[in-house]
Amino acid sequence: MSALGRVAATRLNLLRTVRRLDRVTRGVQLLRKKREALVSELFKLARPAADARAQIAAGARVAYPALLEALALHGRPALTALAWPARELAVGIAAGLVWGIPVSSITERPVLARTLAARGTAPGTTGPAAAGAALAFERLADLLLDAAPREMLIRRLGDAVARASRQVNTLERRLAPSLAEAVVVVRRALEEREREEGYRIRRLLGRRRG
Secondary structure, three states: OOOOOOOOOOHHHHHHHHHHHHHHHHHHHHHHHHHHHHHHHHHHHHHHHHHHHHHHHHHHHHHHHHHHHHHHHHOHHHHHHHHOOOOOOOOEEEEEEEOOEEEEEEEEOOOOOOOHHHHOOOHHHHHHHHHHHHHHHHHHHHHHHHHHHHHHHHHHHHHHHHHHHHHHHHHHHHHHHHHHHHHHHHHHHHHHHHHHHHHHHHHHHHHHHO
16 A cells, blocks of 8 residues: 555545546556557568568678679779769658557658669669669668568557556556555455444443443
């Protein structure tokens, strides 16, 4: 009862404590159901997320060696010149809710992988190594854009599961036992008071009869 402090032994406080304990019990049940739903949603996303991460890792294993090869052939200044001008990418994002959790999804996105002609560079000056590295990184960026909303959702679902677990533990291990103890203490005090009142009444009645 330390978490609640001292509760006066009155019937009103007993009713209030019992009602509060009932609300806590129902709150724990709701939080458990919410946590189960969140975990189920996480399991649905686990396999696609694992596949996406495997594809990203495979794409990185292709892109970075291709970049090193292009750097070895052309050097950093030449690759920097070939990359000019910088390409600006616009992505459309829409907000949404999943089990009350704010999330975002990509609604519009450009096609990142381009042909050599679309890049506007001359084939003779670019070379196959630089073109291959550019294409590999464009494909890798496509994979990252595909995975980004899912990864954000998984992270936020995981945070929500952890928060629900903390709330359940707090209610079950701290608040509910304190309330249950308070109910027992107040009920015992009221019963003891009723016994004392009954004993005094019997004594008074006995004296009057005597």
